[in-house]
Amino acid sequence: MVCIAAFIILAFMSLSLPIVRLFNKPVADRIWQSLKKAWYCVARRATLRKCDSNFKDDVKHSLLKKVIIKHPKMVKPLSTAIEVTSVLIVIITIWSLLVVVRSGLSLYVYGTCDIAAPSSCSLNTAEACSIDEARPTFWQSPIASIGYWFSDFGEVIAGLPNRIKHWDANDYLPNNPTFYAKYDKSKPMALEILDPGCIICQRSYLSYKRSHFINTHNLTYIAYPIKSESGFKFKNSYLIVTYLQAIRDAKLQNNGRATDWQILDKIFIDKNAQNIPYQTAFNNSYSATQAETILQNWLKDFGFSSDQVNIITIATKSQKVKDELAANRNIVDNKIRAKRIPTFIYDGHKQEGLFKGE
Amino acid sequence: MGKIMRLGKKSAVGNNQTDFGYLAEGTVYLDSACQSLRPQPVIDALNEYYTTYNSCGERVRYAWGKKVDANVATTRSKILKLLKYSPKDYFVSFTLNTSYGINLLVNQLKVDAIKKVVTTDIEHNSVFLPTMAFAKKYHLPREVITRNADGSIDLNHDFSAALVVVNVVSNIDGRRLQNVRDLVAKVHQQGGLVILDAAQAVGHYYDWLANVPADAICSSAHKMYAPSLGVMVVKKDLPAKLDLTFLGGGMVDDVNRDSYQLSYHNPAHIHTVFESGLQAWGEIIALGAAVDWLIANHKDNQIDNLSQQLYDWLKARPNTVVLNQESTPVISFYHKKTDSHLLAEGLSEVGIMARSGYFCCHYYLSHVQHYPALVRLSLGLHNTQADVDKVKAALEGVLQ
Numbered sequence: 001m002v003c004i005a006a007f008i009i010l011a012f013m014s015l016s017l018p019i020v021r022l023f024n025k026p027v028a029d030r031i032w033q034s035l036k037k038a039w040y041c042v043a044r045r046a047t048l049r050k051c052d053s054n055f056k057d058d059v060k061h062s063l064l065k066k067v068i069i070k071h072p073k074m075v076k077p078l079s080t081a082i083e084v085t086s087v088l089i090v091i092i093t094i095w096s097l098l099v100v101v102r103s104g105l106s107l108y109v110y111g112t113c114d115i116a117a118p119s120s121c122s123l124n125t126a127e128a129c130s131i132d133e134a135r136p137t138f139w140q141s142p143i144a145s146i147g148y149w150f151s152d153f154g155e156v157i158a159g160l161p162n163r164i165k166h167w168d169a170n171d172y173l174p175n176n177p178t179f180y181a182k183y184d185k186s187k188p189m190a191l192e193i194l195d196p197g198c199i200i201c202q203r204s205y206l207s208y209k210r211s212h213f214i215n216t217h218n219l220t221y222i223a224y225p226i227k228s229e230s231g232f233k234f235k236n237s238y239l240i241v242t243y244l245q246a247i248r249d250a251k252l253q254n255n256g257r258a259t260d261w262q263i264l265d266k267i268f269i270d271k272n273a274q275n276i277p278y279q280t281a282f283n284n285s286y287s288a289t290q291a292e293t294i295l296q297n298w299l300k301d302f303g304f305s306s307d308q309v310n311i312i313t314i315a316t317k318s319q320k321v322k323d324e325l326a327a328n329r330n331i332v333d334n335k336i337r338a339k340r341i342p343t344f345i346y347d348g349h350k351q352e353g354l355f356k357g358e
Numbered sequence: 359m360g361k362i363m364r365l366g367k368k369s370a371v372g373n374n375q376t377d378f379g380y381l382a383e384g385t386v387y388l389d390s391a392c393q394s395l396r397p398q399p400v401i402d403a404l405n406e407y408y409t410t411y412n413s414c415g416e417r418v419r420y421a422w423g424k425k426v427d428a429n430v431a432t433t434r435s436k437i438l439k440l441l442k443y444s445p446k447d448y449f450v451s452f453t454l455n456t457s458y459g460i461n462l463l464v465n466q467l468k469v470d471a472i473k474k475v476v477t478t479d480i481e482h483n484s485v486f487l488p489t490m491a492f493a494k495k496y497h498l499p500r501e502v503i504t505r506n507a508d509g510s511i512d513l514n515h516d517f518s519a520a521l522v523v524v525n526v527v528s529n530i531d532g533r534r535l536q537n538v539r540d541l542v543a544k545v546h547q548q549g550g551l552v553i554l555d556a557a558q559a560v561g562h563y564y565d566w567l568a569n570v571p572a573d574a575i576c577s578s579a580h581k582m583y584a585p586s587l588g589v590m591v592v593k594k595d596l597p598a599k600l601d602l603t604f605l606g607g608g609m610v611d612d613v614n615r616d617s618y619q620l621s622y623h624n625p626a627h628i629h630t631v632f633e634s635g636l637q638a639w640g641e642i643i644a645l646g647a648a649v650d651w652l653i654a655n656h657k658d659n660q661i662d663n664l665s666q667q668l669y670d671w672l673k674a675r676p677n678t679v680v681l682n683q684e685s686t687p688v689i690s691f692y693h694k695k696t697d698s699h700l701l702a703e704g705l706s707e708v709g710i711m712a713r714s715g716y717f718c719c720h721y722y723l724s725h726v727q728h729y730p731a732l733v734r735l736s737l738g739l740h741n742t743q744a745d746v747d748k749v750k751a752a753l754e755g756v757l758q
Contacts, residue, residue: 054699061703068696068704070754075696 126353128340190346197234204355390738403647433646453588459576532686584648606634632637
């Protein structure tokens with residue numbers, strides 16, 4: 001273990017060899033020779049052969065020789081400390097390599113280096129609202145944390161084929177899909193996973209609304225309220241999503257355009273009497289009662305009668321809507337495996353994060 | 359440098375205390391079994407060669423070359439005189455070291471009259487490996503005799519037509535081949551040949567080795583206070599038993615297209631039989647100075663007293679296993695709780711140079727005795743009471 005640890009340290013030191021060589025060639029040569037010795041030892045260990053050089057002793061003795069004569073009683077504890085430190089260095093290095101590999105693969109597959117808590121990854125490939133999972137910390141539950149770590153690794157590996165596969169939005173459509181514009185079977189399907197409370201969804205909405213995207217694709221969506229430890233990441237998202245789903249199911253027509261999309265228009269584009277964007281107000285100001293009243297008023301504004309609004313309101317609390325939302329969540333979590341919102345599937349690709357237009 | 363120049367003005371022989379005055383204060387050298395320190399007169403002799411008459415020897419007509427020839431011849435004589443061999447029966451050749459000398463002999467021996475190879479378990483690899491290779495090459499049996507505790511060899515062994523290669527003094531514990539003269543007589547009586555490895559004998563036991571009638575005695579000048587050099591003292595009838603294949607410059611009187619006339623047939627040039635190519639003239643000349651110095655300083659030296667002190671002290675240390683049966687200038691030991699290599703490195707940190715490991719005796723130490731790596735303290739004529747005191751002080755805390 002000592003020779004492996006020494007190899008690791010020397011390998012890092014060797015990165016600076018070109019600079020060291022400029023100022024002190026003998027030192028650089030010594031580092032290089034030591035690295036070669038260490039590599040020889042590591043290579044033999046890696047191939048399950050005994051390390052037949054004295055490199056391990058050379059390393060240990062280079063430290064212990066300073067104390068053996070003057071402080072002989074320190075030799076044993078110091079020797080143990082060297083062994084323990086070596087083990088730690090090797091474990092930390094292996095762990096670090098695994099983290100790098102896992103993070104790199106995760107970044108490649110999911111666009112975030114931490115699939116359980118994407119918000120904690122500063123390397124995320126696009127702006128998005130993270131779907132962070134609520135998990136115990138390492139100190140709260142070490143064994144569970146390690147288990148999660150490896151299960152995430154497995155998920156990343158399992159997700160590799162998804163990175164290169166052809167994504168077809170038709171494979172992930174929710175029940176009763178509605179479309180931003182009138183459905184045209186000649187146009188390709190596009191699916192967005194969105195959370196009404198997510199600011200990136202709002203910016204994406206404005207972005208594709210300004211682009212030709214909505215004219216060239218049949219754009220539908222799955223409403224996905226992101227969960228948090230205390231419920232939902234955005235406090236009224238779930239309420240809004242139940243209305244969106246109930247409206248879809250009710251099939252009550254007003255002015256011909258899908259009402260759920262009109263509600264999204266209001267949330268993402270309009271502002272209230274206090275000139276506050278509705279999304280911000282829903283997230284920060286409105287209580288559930290206030291939010292529900294707003295939604296009901298909008299339905300009336302869109303041409304629904306009071307009876308129709310009542311039917312929709314009752315439907316939001318129905319088992320059917322709950323089941324449909326659960327089914328949608330299953331599509332997002334287990335089929336698409338989206339880690340961040342919004343996620344778009346169109347033109348054979350899956351894109352997570354802010355929609356940047358065509 | 360200034361110190362060397364001052365010492366260089368001393369007498370040719372000097373004395374054993376000041377002739378190592380170039381050593382840094384507090385430095386203790388205890389690896390004389392590998393190579394001894396060179397006293398100032400020896401260094402001066404080498405320097406003098408390089409700075410005043412640096413030239414080739416043999417067949418050189420100019421003054422420097424003639425001086426080289428004369429001094430080299432003197433060194434050959436001094437070696438024979440030191441070991442009390444008659445120039446009528448023996449000659450001296452120079453090589454690289456003891457291993458090289460033994461290989462020169464063993465690899466060129468005519469195998470017809472040899473039926474087996476005999477050596478012992480405590481041999482240095484310089485003996486162990488060439489005998490192994492020789493036996494394997496000629497498909498001869500090789501017998502490895504167990505040495506007695508006092509270093510002697512059981513003479514009841516059958517030495518018929520045997521090539522016997524053994525050391526005179528062990529480099530592990532200074533154990534001597536007590537019955538060396540009887541052994542040589544017995545082997546000769548049974549039609550065999552004896553090559554002695556005297557590497558460890560020439561520095562301290564040259565008197566004791568005197569005129570042992572072996573067929574060849576191989577040793578190393580660098581273990582007798584001279585520069586790095588191999589020394590072979592060879593019976594004059596031995597070259598006839600060789601099939602010479604290691605040939606080159608300096609060995610011939612004449613050469614034709616497909617034949618040559620070797621010089622060694624001329625008694626005056628018999629030493630050339632083992633001296634192919636340019637020789638280390640300066641080192642050979644300095645060996646002559648070393649012989650003078652050794653003779654002048656050996657008898658009055660307290661090396662036996664110092665060795666005895668170290669031996670007794672080490673024997674009394676707890677958890678310390680001393681391999682020696684008796685005090686000799688070569689003392690090997692190990693501490694049951696401390697790695698010997700680490701101990702040697704630790705000693706080095708405080709200025710004490712001591713050897714650790716198996717000292718090229720892997721077979722005996724590792725595979726027969728199953729010892730861990732050892733520490734070896736080998737004293738030389740340069741060592742002083744202060745050296746021993748320093749070693750004892752350094753090891754006091756460790757050997758518990």
